[in-house]
Amino acid sequence: MAIEIDKNIFSKKYPINDYAEIWNKLSLLKFTKKTTLPNDILCFLEQGTVRKYIMESGKEINQDISVDFYFEGDIFCIKPNKEIESEFIYEPINNGILWYVSMDEVRRLFLESKLCATTQKVHLEEELRNKTIREIQLLKSSSKDIYLYLLKNKPHFIEKVPLKFLASYIGITPQALSRIRKQIS
Numbered sequence: 001m002a003i004e005i006d007k008n009i010f011s012k013k014y015p016i017n018d019y020a021e022i023w024n025k026l027s028l029l030k031f032t033k034k035t036t037l038p039n040d041i042l043c044f045l046e047q048g049t050v051r052k053y054i055m056e057s058g059k060e061i062n063q064d065i066s067v068d069f070y071f072e073g074d075i076f077c078i079k080p081n082k083e084i085e086s087e088f089i090y091e092p093i094n095n096g097i098l099w100y101v102s103m104d105e106v107r108r109l110f111l112e113s114k115l116c117a118t119t120q121k122v123h124l125e126e127e128l129r130n131k132t133i134r135e136i137q138l139l140k141s142s143s144k145d146i147y148l149y150l151l152k153n154k155p156h157f158i159e160k161v162p163l164k165f166l167a168s169y170i171g172i173t174p175q176a177l178s179r180i181r182k183q184i185s
Helices: 007-011 084-085 102-112 115-140 143-151 155-160 163-168 174-184
Strands: 027-031 041-046 050-056 063-070 073-080 088-092 096-102
Touching: 007 063, 027 163, 041 102, 041 115, 050 073, 050 163, 084 088, 084 163, 096 102, 143 155, 143 163, 163 174
Parallel strands: none
Antiparallel strands: 027 096, 041 073, 041 096, 050 063, 050 088
């Protein structure tokens, strides 16, 4: 029995209808924590959680820094190895289902389809808004304030992301995050 993508998960966030050509171009990837995700693809995450992080080296030990997380219904790109993009590592946190299409195919669809262009615009506006909020938080907010923001506005981060990755995302140690959690409970 062939598995079909659950289009409703993505249509809630993005203006993609049932007749969009993109649905016919997607390939299935069932992943585990050990799966290495391919490069230069557009991803539709149907189930599971994926972490985007960078490795910080040069200290006595290498340390990873969580940059972002992707959850059910998210659409994101894994870019090819070019300058900044080569710094990012995409790693499944748990088992899940991801549908993907090559970025070459996506570029072709953007040129040919107004719907794809509109979806791209909505996606990029949302990404820019989220990155701007994140940048302002990192510049102006305390670790406790960032955690409280996540608790109120992104509870799925608290529910689905292991504490060590969440601490890294906030920019603190797991022990400091534990202290913050104790203070507010």
